[in-house]
Amino acid sequence: MDLTRLPAAWLRDNCRCAQCRDPRNGQKLFQITDLPTDLAVGEVRAGEAAFEVEWLPDGHRSVYGTRWLASADPAEGDGGGDSGDGRTEAGKQLWCAADLDGRLPEAGWEAYLADPAERIRVLESVQRLGFALLRDVPRTERQVLAVAGTFGHVRETNYGTLFDVRVEADPNNLAFTGAAIAPHTDNPYRDPVPTLQLLHCLTNAAVGGDSGLVDGFAAASLLRAEDPAAFEVLTRTLVPFRFDDARTALRADRPLIEVDALGRIREVRFNNRSIGTLRLSREALDSFYRAYRAFGELLLRAELRLDFRLGPGDCLVFDNTRLLHARTAFAESGERHLQGCYADLDGLASTLAVLRRERPLDELAALFDGAGAEQYLGEDVTQAQHMLQAASLAEAAGAAPALVAAALLHDVGHFHGAVTGADLMAGTDNRHSHTGAEWLARWFGPEVTEPVRLHVAAKRYLCAVEPEYFGRLSEASVHTLRVQGGPMSQSEVRAFEAEAFGAEAVRLRRWDEGAKDVRVSAAADFAHYRPLLAGLLR
Amino acid sequence: MDLTRLPAAWLRDNCRCAQCRDPRNGQKLFQITDLPTDLAVGEVRAGEAAFEVEWLPDGHRSVYGTRWLASADPAEGDGGGDSGDGRTEAGKQLWCAADLDGRLPEAGWEAYLADPAERIRVLESVQRLGFALLRDVPRTERQVLAVAGTFGHVRETNYGTLFDVRVEADPNNLAFTGAAIAPHTDNPYRDPVPTLQLLHCLTNAAVGGDSGLVDGFAAASLLRAEDPAAFEVLTRTLVPFRFDDARTALRADRPLIEVDALGRIREVRFNNRSIGTLRLSREALDSFYRAYRAFGELLLRAELRLDFRLGPGDCLVFDNTRLLHARTAFAESGERHLQGCYADLDGLASTLAVLRRERPLDELAALFDGAGAEQYLGEDVTQAQHMLQAASLAEAAGAAPALVAAALLHDVGHFHGAVTGADLMAGTDNRHSHTGAEWLARWFGPEVTEPVRLHVAAKRYLCAVEPEYFGRLSEASVHTLRVQGGPMSQSEVRAFEAEAFGAEAVRLRRWDEGAKDVRVSAAADFAHYRPLLAGLLR
Structure with a gap:
């Protein structure tokens, strides 16, 4: 890669050295005006995984990983056509009612709270489709604030931190009557508009009062076409x-309809109730009212509108910059009581990003609780106990965090791949060291995955170079050794010894043999290793 | 005015009848798509103050005030060139440091709380200049939240409802170190960005740690030029x-730099600390970094930067979509502690608009407390007591609210105009009934101002038509009657009797004579009449 062809200010602005970025918080410590005006790439040293640049004229040194350069290379840039922060139509899945095929994006409240994967699914729906429905949310007053608190911060307004949607004697808003309300967005008279709305149904015994949603981005995109x-x-x-x-x-x-600097739909406001008097030329008014009516008619097309009924305990979360919501009329005598509040999309997106960042650890935790808690092939301990014991032995031996992690995760391959651990016992090698290493490589570097990949080879190696090692193997391990190829040949031994992480694999293997002790029950649990693993995530 | 020349959909959309607008909350009750597609103005009846339109083809009737038509007439529209919601450069007073001439827009906390006019001045400064400084705010923790509560709602973020700006051991933000911070806006990584920021100084004993502000709209406008x-x-x-x-x-x-749909500067984000990697073509990156640097250099021009020092008890309130704030470095050993929070401009603008709407009542209240509490020219009661007694008599007589208001306010002309009440006593007619009526006409209609305008004429009228009336005048009133022209001539009497509000003025006049009773001390105070007056404000 020819670094001198890259825009110098851009490259330097992305320097990640400790002088340029506060290592404690990642913030840049310089202003763009602090850089020399005649900045240029000087000497470049290319390493295996990084380039080191010496800058002219100030001699500053920056190191850029090849992986980062490849992903950020402006030659690959397309002028901003990616979905960016995900807030425009480019980051959304536009829909009409039929696309959802009667299936609302929904989740039970308990599952949502208990399972990060479920939380991710719900928040992704809000981001991608514009809404999600939580079921069985406790029907207690103010609970809607707790729902908002699971992903963000409540936006207080003149309506308070929350608002009650029910019939009022002297309503300051049409919402507080039994009237039908056509599809609209809330609070267009506010700027910033609340970007999220929550509606939690406490009671809905009214005849009528059903809900409707329309994807305003889909409608705007239809209008454009x-x-x-x-x-x-x-x-x-x-x-x-x-x-x-x-x-x-x-x-x-x-x-x-608000578009971003690239012309992409970014926000829809639609609410005739609160449109004041436009003061424009007659021609401009004619054009506006023609276009406004065209958009209004489009928004009423039956195929765009998703109809459903909010039942007690349902909490609808939706993007108020995109989705229009509506309700049918209801008899003011029938009891219908929703509590609502506003929140913001940026907080939801942050929560989602953090959940995704934590996802690998949650997935691994689930593995230890689920499949890992089953019996370990032919051994007296469970798979999880075995791996936790191995990690514990590694820790006790003062091994580096990466090797502790490798010990903890060395057998995850038994749970992945088409060939299972049971197949291995039946005589077909499942190559679990390889499938495990590949699976882990999504999240961890070679310092974790290589000892995992080599831990079966290490058994064959040790049986070849330490005649007494064979005697330490468990009965099941003797069985699998045969399937895995038996002790190594001399040429295989030489090849193994040339491996960068061969020695680590051998250390791991010895802990592996020792980690099948039914008497050991109090090894630390998976949670103990989470911070260590978090520090090793790519 | 030829109503058929106005855009029909626009005119109909502005119908204010009870079918079209909920009289309880002013919201429109129809959708734009509810209107006939072939809508047209049918028969028009022009009245003195309004036009009545019968619409084709649906026969709906709308009434439009001539005053509203004149102010909203689209022929006068200029395509949106007005300042609209006041959020773009069109609604601002752009400044460089010299424009402020060393005078910060500031107010004492107690005065700000006590005096609506002072609150209006402070909030107008934030809206117009982008900032204001409150002095002598109690130096107690969390007080900044109370300051925000005086005009809006706190925006909670991942930093909490408030944040402490002081040196921290393990800062997640450069703000929490002693480093200098170049002019920047806060939280550009948030959307919606917090549009207002408050910084309340609890302690500032540090050497350094001074504050700076730059008007980002002024800078952006300079860049454009x-x-x-x-x-x-x-x-x-x-x-x-x-x-x-x-x-x-x-x-x-x-x-x-964000511009609105008409190209007007609306929001500035500037913060190199948090700019991530731009992925654009090389050409686009070159252009961006050149422009970014040019803007950055402009923002550093000394003449743009206002420097000052936040002392203990100072609370700075500023527009975070417009102003960049900065601070000089300080020794981490010196104690410096600010508490900050975020809020939003829309809430502030609403508070300001409500204060302005209430302004006339506050101004009148101040009159009753101030000049009105002084001695009434030549009488034994004060001016305020006299007017309160008159209103009380009107109320007791079951007069309409407008006439009660006229009685309450009939002598305000003594406090306005170049010729004073003292001049009147010295022999020069101050025409206080006319100056009072003119002054009140800013806020009230003729049903209030006309009886006020005619209340001196009514004295001259009554003395002409009721021979015994002269005997009821107080000594001072006999004196002023001469200055005011004495009893009316016959032709003056005929002209008076033709006045639309002549009868009301006569009723008012009788209460006027009776409202100089030193024995009456318990008449209701001004606050009692506020709701009545509020209902009469235009």
Whole structure:
């Protein structure tokens, strides 16, 4: 790679040395104006995994990993066509009702709380489809705030931290009557608009009062295809949205369809209830009202609208910058009580990203609790006990964190791949050291995966070079040794000794043999190793 | 006015009848798609103050006030060139340090709390200049939340409801060290970004740690003038801002300079600490970094930067979408402790609008407490007592609210105009009934102002038509009657009787004579009449 062809300011702005970035928090410690104006790449030393650059004229040194350079190489850049922060149409799955095929993205409250994978699924739905439905949420007042707290922060407004949606005697909002409400977004008169809304159903015994959702991004994208002039007008016309009551006088002038700097749909505001008086030329008003009506008609198409009914305990979470919500009319005598609150998408996205970052550890934890708790092939300990014992022996021996991790995870290959541990016992090598190493390589570097990959080879090696080693093998291990190829030949021994992580694999193997002790029950559990593993994640 | 020339959908969308708008909350009760597609203005009846329209084809009737039509007439529209919601450069006063001439927009905390006019001044400064400084705010922990509560709602983030800015042992942010921080906006990695920031100084004994502010709108506007290509690039390039710590992974892709649909500067984000890796073509990166540097250099110009020092008890409130803030380095040993929080501009604007809406009542209340509490010219009661007694008599007589208000306010003209009440006593007519009516006409309609305007004429009228009336005048009133022209002539009497509010003025006048009773001390105070007056404000 010819680093001198890269934009110098960009490359230098991405230096990750301790002078340029605070190692404690990753923040840059320099301003763009601190860089020399005649900045240029000087001498470059190419290593196996990194390039070292000496900068002209100031002599600063930066190291760039080849992996980072490959992924960030601006030659591959497409001018911002990626989905970026995921907030525009580029990061969404647009839908009409039929696409969802009657299946709402939903989860039970208990499962959502208990299982990170379930939380990821729900939050991904909100990000990708614009909504998700939590079922069986406790029907207690203010519970909606606890729901918001699982992924973000409540946005307090003039309506309070939460609002009750039920019939009121002297409503300051149409929501607090029994009237039907056409598809709309909330609070367009606010800026910043609340980007998320939650609606938690406490009671719904009313006749009517069903819910509807429309994907505003899908509708806007249809409008762009069918009536590009109308789309253009709606992105260019600032509409004065207003809300007034005794203590409040809000106003925001925003377009009905907001696009980002690249023209991608980013936000929809649609709410005739709060549109004030537009003061434009007659021609501009004619164009706007024509386009506004076209969009309004499109939003009412039956095929766009997803209908369902919120039952007691249901909590709907939806993107208020994208989805329009509606409800059918209901008799004011029928009891219907929702509690709602607002929150923001950025906090939800952060929670989701952190959950994803933690995902490998959750997946491994589940392995230890699930399949790992079953019997270890032909041994008296479970698979999980065996791996925890191996890790414990590694720790006691003062092994480096990577090798402790390798000991902890060395047999995960038994749970992966088409050929199983049972097949191995039946005479077919499942190559579990290889499948395990490959599976772990998504998250860990060679210092963890290589000892895992070589731990079966290490048994064959030790049986070849230490005549008495064979006698230490368990009955099952003697059996599998045959399937795995028996003791190594002399040429195999030489090849093994040339492996970069051969010695580590041998140490791991000895702990492996010792970790089948039914008398040992109090080895640390998986949670003990989480911080160590977190530090080794790529 | 030819109503058929107005855009029909626009005119109908602004119908204010009870079918079209919920009279309880002012929200529109119809969707734009509910209107007939072939909507047209049918028969129009023009009245003195309003036009009534019968719509084709549905026969709906709408009434439009002439005053509203004149102010909203789209022929006067200029395509959105007004300042709209006040959030873009069009609603701001851009500044460089010299413009402020060393005078910070500031107020004492007690005065700010006590005086609505002072609150209006402070909040207007935040809206117009981008900041204000409150002095002598109690130096207690969490007080910054109370400051935010005076105009809006705190925006909770991953930093909590408030954050402490002081040196920390293991900072997750450069702010929590003693390092200098160049001008920047906060949290560009969040979307919506917090639009307001508050910083409350509890202690500042450090050497260094001074504050700086730069008007980012002024800087962006300078860039547009000096280097339009750079300005354009910064409005078009989405920059990935990021923040990561153990529990957080925020990202927002936004331009450094955001313009609205009409191209007006609306938001500035500038913070090199959190700019991630841009993935663009080499050409785009070259253009961006050139423009970014040009903007960065401009932001460092000494003439743009306002320097000051936050002392204990100072609370700075500033617009985080516009102003960049900075601080000089300080010794980590010196004690410096700020508490900050985020809030939003829309809530502040709402509070300001409500305060302005209440302003007339506050101004009148101040009149009753201030000048009104002084001695009433030549009478034994004060001016305020006199007017409160008159209102009380009107109430007791079952007068309409407008006439009670007229009685309450009939003498405010003594406090306004170049010719004073003292001049009147010295022989020059101050025409206080006319100046009072004119002053009140800013807020009240003729049903209030006309009886006020005519209350002196009513005295001259009554003395002409009721021979015994003269005997009821107080000594001072006999004196002023002469200055005011004495009893009316016959032609003056006829003209008076033709006045639309002549009868009301006569009723008012009788209460006026009776409202100089030193024995009456328990008339209701001004606060009693506030709701009545609020209902009469235009």
